[in-house]
Amino acid sequence: MSSTAVPLVIAFLGIVGTLASGLMTQRLAEKAKSKELDRSERQHAEERQYETQRAIEEAVRSCCITLNTASLDYHSELNNFWYALRAGHVTDDLRSRLDDARREHRARYSEAQMRVSDVVLAASDDVHRRLSRMYGVLKRLDGGIPPRREGESLEQAHTQIMELWDQLSEMRRIMRQSIGVPADVP
Template sequence: MSSTVVPLVIAFLGIVGTLASALMTQRLAEKAKAKELDHSARQRVEERQHETRRAMAEAVRTCYVRLNTASLDYQSELNHFWHALRVSRVTDDVRSRLDDARREHRARYSEAQMRVPDDVLTVVDGVHRKLNHLYGVLKRLDGGVTVRLEDDVSLDEAHHQIMGLWEQLTAIRRTMRLSIGVTQDGP
């Protein structure tokens, strides 16, 4: 190689190196930016998922509160109706209050069917059926309708069953509290 070619080759390599280093720096910056954008996107997805889980948990909690309140009110109105039956003082107002409590409970139960986990719904379903059974018994006793033999429940037996609902209502509350993590202890 001649003495004029060596400086040209060195100059050429210097120019290529400078250009390559600029391209490499740009590529590394693009990769870093892509990683940063990907991380931000994943973080936003995780935040949305967390917010969705939080909103769903809050909806379930609200459903539990409403269902618990409606169940207690329904049981209370059944008891109030029973007392009115016992002293033969059932009025349209007493009937209306019981029917309103039944409608409210049905609405809360329908909401629970769409929101709560199956294990909780199983417990809730048993109480829902018992409340409605007692509603039917009391309405038949109020109307003086002769009850079928398998449904032959006296006024005293109806009261015993109404009072027995407290244990089932407590079981529902315990199951709901366990479901949302308010309590960790078992039954």
């Protein structure tokens, strides 16, 4: 090669190298930005998933609390109604309070059917059936309708109302376990 060609080749290679390094730098910057965007999108997706999961957990927790409260209120109203029935002092106000407690319990139970786990639902279903049975028995006794089956006397109704405490306690234990409340927390 001639002595003038060498500097031209070196100059040409220098220019090509300079242009190539600019393109490579731009490509690397684009790759880094793309990775950063991907990481950011993944992080946002994880945060949305976490928030969604927290919202679901809070909805289940709230559902368990309101169902437990409604069940206890319904049980209390059944017990109050039983005492009034035994004493012969059932009033329209007591009937109304019992019916309100029943409606509230049914609403909370219906919500639970759509939100809680099958284990919690099984326990709450047992409580719901027993509360409903006691309601029917007491309303029939209040209306002077004879018992439809064995165990529907006033005395037996009270025994069954008192036995409901065990089912209510079991339902509450299962609910607490379901929402992650440690067993040793009161």
